[in-house]
Amino acid sequence: MSESPPLGSHQLRARRLGLESQTEPLVIMHKNCPVCRSEGFRAKSRVELRFNDRSVVATLYQIDDGLVAEDQAGLSEAAWKKLLPNEGDVIEAAHPLAIESLSAVRAKLYGRRLSADQLAAIVTDIAAERYSDVELAAFIAAYAAQPFDLLETAALTDAMVSSGKRITWSSCVVADKHCVGGLPGNRTTPIVVAIAAAAGLTVPKSSSRAITSPAGTADVMETMTEVDLPLNRMKAVVEQHGGCLAWGGSLELSPADDIIIRVERALDVDCEAQLIASVLSKKVAAGSTHVLLDIPVGPTAKVRTPEEADVLAHNLVSVGSKLGLIVRPYISDGSQPVGRGVGPALEAQDVLAVLRNAPEAPEDLRSKALALAAELLNLAADIDPDEAREKARDLLDSGAALKKFMEICEAQGGFTEPPSAPFQTVVTARESGRVAAIDNRLLARAAKLAGAPEARSAGLRMRVRLGDAVLAGDPLFTLYGETEGEIDYALAYIAANADVIAISAP
């Protein structure tokens, strides 16, 4: 080995461990490491690591043999990618500054309103990844328990916009369509974007991955094309084709939101203010001017009653207007899945069937996508409602929407057919009767247990709709999985929850 200069009291040599921990940065040091001794670091201490002008706050674990030497800092992938050293480079380790904004999190927990400055400080610290998972969980729980009012929500949204990049467009009307979620399937976005872009609108659609659902639009699109586009490529696609269907995460729009969503998913909580801030911050940062918002309502959807939907719609419009955004709510039927597939590839198959005018295309998905596209043409292109409906249908029936969709996929990196799952099993009716109720939440959970969205071809395909007559033994839905273990796990869950699909006496 060549001679190296001796290390200072805060210095360690970087070692890449290839350790996957999602986005949470970890560092592993030797128990006898001089830096731990001089700084008093113990297991689970938060440690700030610096290399050149980059820094990251990581959670420390300590080890007593083998993996790292006493002068090494073993970095997880998330930490390594923030610091970008070379193997063996000298990095510095120190106590992170106390996170002052945590006192505002505690104040919120205890029921106090937060000022715009306090929210900006929290969001800035989160975007800089200074919060540990436990601290993020406390922030999420705080606003779940002590809901933000509209002023706080607008301030939170604004802070989230400021935490990331903002995109500007040459067009002065920039349209967007979004669904607040909670309904399995319901993958209208790719169809609506294809129709709107084919009609000449600018629709730079960026979507999230699933939060608590079996698939987000980005998960679905990723089964057909690349969605992880850097900003300049995304802009080029839109400038050339009028639209795109990208993942928002790589665009660095409202990055604090992505970090919050990761822990929200683990906690399985959704809150209205965070929903509004999450949706609208992405839209403002993406440079949108007109946003159509699908709000499905049903007893087991995210929004359960028309009254709740009215409040949410009002709050979305109100916070949007504070941020200079024209928001139109579209309240829709959320009593059962839209389309047949639930899960990334299964929903992609539905989308393609509609765009291709295939005979097996789910009629409910087609008609809802057409209605939304017409609303968007009316809102953003100022076309008369009747004319907008006709135009949307023409663009879909003529194949113009399919052509546009394929152009967008090609521009994003090429189109591929969505994959099929290697394992499947049919779930059948235990008794004869009529399909009286479909529990969207239990259904979504079953699709997730089958592996969706991480396992892209996993999920389920509906074989019945509300009101259908079935005989005992008739198929209700088919489960798809990439491993037998996951299918078994979903089956056990379904067996324990007979009311996933309720059959009433014939």
Next chain:
Amino acid sequence: MSESPPLGSHQLRARRLGLESQTEPLVIMHKNCPVCRSEGFRAKSRVELRFNDRSVVATLYQIDDGLVAEDQAGLSEAAWKKLLPNEGDVIEAAHPLAIESLSAVRAKLYGRRLSADQLAAIVTDIAAERYSDVELAAFIAAYAAQPFDLLETAALTDAMVSSGKRITWSSCVVADKHCVGGLPGNRTTPIVVAIAAAAGLTVPKSSSRAITSPAGTADVMETMTEVDLPLNRMKAVVEQHGGCLAWGGSLELSPADDIIIRVERALDVDCEAQLIASVLSKKVAAGSTHVLLDIPVGPTAKVRTPEEADVLAHNLVSVGSKLGLIVRPYISDGSQPVGRGVGPALEAQDVLAVLRNAPEAPEDLRSKALALAAELLNLAADIDPDEAREKARDLLDSGAALKKFMEICEAQGGFTEPPSAPFQTVVTARESGRVAAIDNRLLARAAKLAGAPEARSAGLRMRVRLGDAVLAGDPLFTLYGETEGEIDYALAYIAANADVIAISAP
């Protein structure tokens, strides 16, 4: 290598990593591990590991080289100690059952009352270490934001008692003394226990380590003797000497509480219901019948006003009586530290000075300990108040309390003098005047930054009290640390918070 039977699809070989992660169980598997592939495990999945009749739910990280082979599960110390395999033993890995009690946590977040059954289910799952840190944070945040009422608090306390062992004693009166905390120093417990035991009471005192403070009684006692006693040794000490001063953690009393406290410490939140449940569950489980509770009140103590203290006192008495415990609150002055030391060894030095009737013994600590001891003799031994005061003083002045304290330390494993810190620095007054206010919270934080309680000799020693006249440059307190880095860190914090000790114009 000898031939081994092939592994089943859920099986891995245990590998001890020597990885310290506090009490959080971790498992590291290879990215291409067949169990991960068949079960769909990803980084940060929760995985249930089983060996013989033992099991543990661990957080998964994945690695792509070196550390673990594809058929190995690398276990952190916390996971290893729950499973107790031998190196290379075959363990099973599976999806943990969904934690049903998390829906009650979410219900609490959203403001609903919890039933005794729901609380019992939550506490049982926590005691079995089924909750991840993020889930624990959500539970803690939920009751911080939506305080438990007295019925919920009593149910929580009862559930915590049921989660662990219960101790029984031959004596029908079992006394205890506890401080709700929040005041630096204030280490009366060892003195009170020594006096009460010398008076013939049964005082099986088990204490916690610091939650958010620079030292708990167990941390202080640990600088002088062993505190980590198994139950049978603790009982033997008490049967022989009438009292003990042990750490509660090793007694497996109310183990759910210890798990909750670890995450509460990271979040730096304290809540009344959790405080009551934590204190009273330990007392009930320890077999106490009469409990004296010191409640210091001051603008920067945990309890800030006499009104708050009255409410807390009432709630402690009320919940105690639901559990068959006689609780007597003792509301005391919390405007400044009691004694001079803040930090484990520094407080131990104060305790010894009082017990030894040394000339440098802090008078405030002596008089408060005497008053509490007299209260306890009155409460539990039914001695008239005046007589109780005289008896307590006699036992201290005669050396009987010191003798009892030394007997207890010897019985717990031998007495040693508390250590001194290798580094110290004096913090001086910036201007002349009178000591107008002492901020207990900032002072506690400075002591913690100096390394307390993990660094046992770290902390600070007060050189002034409220009302003292000081000249610019006079010492206010001395900082002690085991590393220069920690002292520097505490100094930087003090420099940024000039109001740790406020000096009014002369």
